[in-house]
Amino acid sequence: MATDRLGDRHQAAGPILEVTDLRVTYDAGATPVQALRGVTLCVGTGDAVGVVGESGSGKTTLALSTLRLLPGEAAISGSVRLGGQELVGAPAEVVRRHRGRTAAYVLQAPGRGFNPVRTIGSQIAEPMRLHLDVSKPDARDRTARLARLVELDPDLLESYAHELSGGERQRAMLAMALACDPPLLILDEPTSGLDSTTKAAIAETLGRLRQEQGLALLVISHDFSLMADLTDDLAVLYGGVVVEQGPTRTVLTDPRHPYSRDLLGAYPSMTTQKDLRGIRGSAPDPADPPTGCPYHPRCTQAIDECATWAPELSPVAGRRIACLRGGVLTRLAAKNLTKSYRTGLRRTVDALRGVSLEVREGEVVGIVGETGSGKSTLVRLLVGVDEADAGTVEWEGRTLATFEKAEWADFRRRVAIVFQDPFEAVSPLLSVAEVVREPLDVQHIGSGSDRAQQVAAALAGVGLPPTDAFRSRRAHDLSGGQLQRVAIARALVLGPRLLLADEPTSMLDASEQAKLLVMLKDEQLARGMAMIVVSHDLALVRKVADRLVVLHAGEVVETGPGAEVIAAPSHPVTRALVKAAATLGTR
Amino acid sequence: MSRPRRLRRATRTLTILGGVTLAVFGVLALFGSALAPFDAGERAGRPFLEPSRDHLLGTDDIGHDILSELIGGARVSLLIGLAAAAIAVVGGGLLGAVAGYRRGAVDAVLMRTVDYALVVPTIPLLIVLASYLERGMRSQILVVAVLLWAEPARIVRSQVLSLRERTHVLAARTFGAGAPYLIRRHVVPAVAPLLIAQFVRVVSVAILFEVALSFVGLGDPVRRSWGSMIQFATDRGAFLTGAWKWWIVPPGLCVAAVVCSFAFVGLGLEERFDRRLARGAQG
Ligand code: SF4
Numbered sequence: 016m017a018t019d020r021l022g023d024r025h026q027a028a029g030p031i032l033e034v035t036d037l038r039v040t041y042d043a044g045a046t047p048v049q050a051l052r053g054v055t056l057c058v059g060t061g062d063a064v065g066v067v068g069e070s071g072s073g074k075t076t077l078a079l080s081t082l083r084l085l086p087g088e089a090a091i092s093g094s095v096r097l098g099g100q101e102l103v104g105a106p107a108e109v110v111r112r113h114r115g116r117t118a119a120y121v122l123q124a125p126g127r128g129f130n131p132v133r134t135i136g137s138q139i140a141e142p143m144r145l146h147l148d149v150s151k152p153d154a155r156d157r158t159a160r161l162a163r164l165v166e167l168d169p170d171l172l173e174s175y176a177h178e179l180s181g182g183e184r185q186r187a188m189l190a191m192a193l194a195c196d197p198p199l200l201i202l203d204e205p206t207s208g209l210d211s212t213t214k215a216a217i218a219e220t221l222g223r224l225r226q227e228q229g230l231a232l233l234v235i236s237h238d239f240s241l242m243a244d245l246t247d248d249l250a251v252l253y254g255g256v257v258v259e260q261g262p263t264r265t266v267l268t269d270p271r272h273p274y275s276r277d278l279l280g281a282y283p284s285m286t287t288q289k290d291l292r293g294i295r296g297s298a299p300d301p302a303d304p305p306t307g308c309p310y311h312p313r314c315t316q317a318i319d320e321c322a323t324w325a326p327e328l329s330p331v332a333g334r335r336i337a338c339l340r341g342g343v344l345t346r347l348a349a350k351n352l353t354k355s356y357r358t359g360l361r362r363t364v365d366a367l368r369g370v371s372l373e374v375r376e377g378e379v380v381g382i383v384g385e386t387g388s389g390k391s392t393l394v395r396l397l398v399g400v401d402e403a404d405a406g407t408v409e410w411e412g413r414t415l416a417t418f419e420k421a422e423w424a425d426f427r428r429r430v431a432i433v434f435q436d437p438f439e440a441v442s443p444l445l446s447v448a449e450v451v452r453e454p455l456d457v458q459h460i461g462s463g464s465d466r467a468q469q470v471a472a473a474l475a476g477v478g479l480p481p482t483d484a485f486r487s488r489r490a491h492d493l494s495g496g497q498l499q500r501v502a503i504a505r506a507l508v509l510g511p512r513l514l515l516a517d518e519p520t521s522m523l524d525a526s527e528q529a530k531l532l533v534m535l536k537d538e539q540l541a542r543g544m545a546m547i548v549v550s551h552d553l554a555l556v557r558k559v560a561d562r563l564v565v566l567h568a569g570e571v572v573e574t575g576p577g578a579e580v581i582a583a584p585s586h587p588v589t590r591a592l593v594k595a596a597a598t599l600g601t602r
Numbered sequence: 603m604s605r606p607r608r609l610r611r612a613t614r615t616l617t618i619l620g621g622v623t624l625a626v627f628g629v630l631a632l633f634g635s636a637l638a639p640f641d642a643g644e645r646a647g648r649p650f651l652e653p654s655r656d657h658l659l660g661t662d663d664i665g666h667d668i669l670s671e672l673i674g675g676a677r678v679s680l681l682i683g684l685a686a687a688a689i690a691v692v693g694g695g696l697l698g699a700v701a702g703y704r705r706g707a708v709d710a711v712l713m714r715t716v717d718y719a720l721v722v723p724t725i726p727l728l729i730v731l732a733s734y735l736e737r738g739m740r741s742q743i744l745v746v747a748v749l750l751w752a753e754p755a756r757i758v759r760s761q762v763l764s765l766r767e768r769t770h771v772l773a774a775r776t777f778g779a780g781a782p783y784l785i786r787r788h789v790v791p792a793v794a795p796l797l798i799a800q801f802v803r804v805v806s807v808a809i810l811f812e813v814a815l816s817f818v819g820l821g822d823p824v825r826r827s828w829g830s831m832i833q834f835a836t837d838r839g840a841f842l843t844g845a846w847k848w849w850i851v852p853p854g855l856c857v858a859a860v861v862c863s864f865a866f867v868g869l870g871l872e873e874r875f876d877r878r879l880a881r882g883a884q885g
Contacts, residue, residue, distance in 0.1 A: 398776050400772060400775050400776060423778070424778055427776065427777050427778030428777070428778065430776070431776065431777065432773065432776045434769050434772075434773060436769065439768065439769040439770065440769045440770055440772075440773050441770055441773075442770040442788060442792075444791050444792065453774060453777070453779075453787075454777035454778070456783075456787075457774065457777055457778050457779045457783055458777065458778055502773075505773075505777075509777065
């Protein structure tokens with residue numbers, strides 16, 4: 016195929032694009048809108064850098080500022096160096112000289128960039144006639160070559176924009192952008208509005224162009240899969256600042272900023288089996304951006320400082336993130352847990368043999384194993400009602416074994432557990448209200464009427480009537496499903512940051528199981544808490560778990576993202592579990 | 603269905619009967635001095651009088667009115683029984699709770715002691731203790747309590763042992779409940795009905811033991827219980843004269859009535875508690 020370069024382009028030493036502490040404020044309405052609040056970004060020769068964010072994050076402003084295409088009312092400060100030339104404060108004709116030649120901008124919404132009454136071909140040729148001073152036949156020749164380069168049928172060059180499909184128009188746009196052979200393409204949502212096959216084809220073309228032409232790309236999009244296909248480096252933009260920046264793979268497979276994690280979670284992907292989840296709260300208002308960390312009103316792990324201190328990007332696990340707490344917290348970590356029980360005078364049984372696992376904020380980890388795999392022992396160790404023979408359990412980095420009294424009380428408030436059999440887990444002597452109120456009583460939280468209110472709220476939260484009549488019923492007079500909900504309300508009443516559910520649905524019938532699981536998942540999402548679901552039933556766990564840990568004979572035999580583990584189980588035990596789950600069919 | 607129901611109805615009747623009887627004796631014990639025709643310590647007439655209008659149950663060897671003594675004895679007997687049972691049940695219960703809660707060596711030691719306490723023959727032990735201790739109410743209470751603590755201890759221990767493994771107690775621990783809360787909220791309410799039933803049972807046995815104790819000479823020489831009445835009467839040869847009919851039989855009957863009544867009430871309580879347990883278990 017056409018591997019010909021379009022000619023020797025003028026190469027500047029150093030990065031093509033260097034954005035430093037860029038701030039852009041639109042001063043149009045009554046209140047100035049701060050679209051960018053200090054963004055630093057660098058694109059070197061041949062690099063492909065992505066900027067991902069939701070609408071309102073400032074990503075389009077960023078794209079436009081790189082060529083100073085911003086409307087007049089935008090006040091810009093900081094520095095944008097394109098091909099070594101500072102654009103901020105530069106005279107208009109200097110800026111114009113770089114447009115199309117050092118960097119070309121590929122507009123969002125293909126089609127809008129074309130004049131409907133001129134042929135595509137003449138429009139592609141226009142920039143080179145403007146900038147490069149080439150003759151008409153040369154230009155026609157070059158246009159044909161460009162068309163081939165972007166895989167656009169050269170016959171279409173004689174057509175008008177409305178005669179082209181969306182994909183073809185986008186290719187024509189690309190050809191036009193490439194007309195003056197710029198070393199950098201700025202692509203703003205290059206595939207939005209295209210169907211997925213066209214999208215993939217365009218992405219492929221772009222990838223090829225980058226390879227063959229040594230093109231650098233700055234891709235602005237909200238589309239993670241495009242980023243994965245096209246870019247090597249990724250910056251996540253939120254509220255006008257970069258919150259996470261690093262190698263695309265690293266960021267996408269293991270996002271560490273709470274926002275990136277939540278945004279990825281909200282993104283529909285072929286590799287997740289879970290439902291789409293939105294991020295609680297709403298995007299910040301650029302006219303009145305939050306103080307401190309821009310994400311703090313929506314962040315589930317925010318602390319008081321987050322509202323006052325603006326975090327700076329700093330390196331964490333192979334990328335840089337801006338978070339005062341060092342990114343997504345590891346709530347609970349178990350390291351090398353070993354535990355054996357005496358069964359006779361001399362005999363002992365190894366319940367756990369060196370089990371390690373981690374649960375991060377907002378994450379759902381499924382622990383799957385058959386009876387006797389050590390699940391129950393592990394649960395007891397994780398919630399700190401039993402001690403390991405060796406190994407440690409850490410809560411937010413502090414070892415349980417070294418806890419002081421106050422730390423224990425705090426831990427007890429933050430980690431809750433739902434047991435398998437609600438009739439066992441709830442005292443037969445108590446009423447519904449007494450059961451749900453118990454944690455508040457134990458922790459001495461609130462006055463009597465506060466507690467009554469919280470109980471009512473907790474009951475309503477799990478879909479039970481918060482009426483007086485219901486609350487005064489004896490807990491054991493309820494049905495299994497209802498009582499399990501009561502037990503869940505009790506577990507949630509203290510607002511835990513980690514919920515451990517030990518076979519939470521195994522005593523219920525199939526329809527109740529599904530309902531209860533959906534409810535648990537909803538609660539988990541709404542509260543952004545971490546959750547561990549322990550079960551023998553892989554079919555059930557995979558519905559809710561982000562990550563799976565397969566336990567067998569007291570050891571972790573497999574662990575990984577839920578979908579991967581199920582799609583390609585590597586250990587025989589996992590394979591057996593997957594098979595067993597599959598044959599259950601209906602669930 | 604009908605057999606258990608008939609049984610239950612019989613138990614109910616017995617329980618009510620026992621309750622009424624106990625109420626009567628309770629009134630006698632509380633207000634005896636006002637109800638009795640004479641002061642129990644006063645020489646009301648000539649010694650060894652047979653029953654008459656003035657002395658419905660005659661007089662004893664000193665001339666005390668036997669009916670008045672009988673009424674006064676209610677207070678002493680009941681007091682000894684209740685006090686001894688309270689000590690046995692509370693003390694035994696605490697020991698059982700500790701054994702069940704601490705487990706391990708503490709449990710082993712305490713429970714071996716319980717085993718011995720349960721198998722040591724009572725009467726010889728009574729006699730041995732009697733020869734070492736001073737006569738009087740305090741000794742009696744102490745001895746009876748020592749004889750009866752083991753059973754409550756055993757019951758409470760097994761309850762606590764099973765409770766501490768129950769998931770709802772584990773659940774309470776996971777949201778931060780410590781031992782005081784667990785005992786107050788989960789152990790005591792679960793064990794209390796059992797202990798109350800135990801208490802009632804132990805009272806009846808304690809009253810019986812009191813008689814035995816008095817008989818072997820540990821009775822209080824001043825404040826006469828029914829047991830010491832019988833002992834005195836026997837000493838003064840009541841069986842040789844016809845006097846046993848009014849001197850020994852009435853206190854004997856009183857003891858029997860009170861012991862049976864306590865047993866009946868205990869039975870009723872246990873039955874009720876069992877029903878509650880069964881309901882709890884089936885959910
Ligand atoms: S923890 Fe604080 S700094 Fe980190 S993302 Fe949340 S709100 Fe921002």
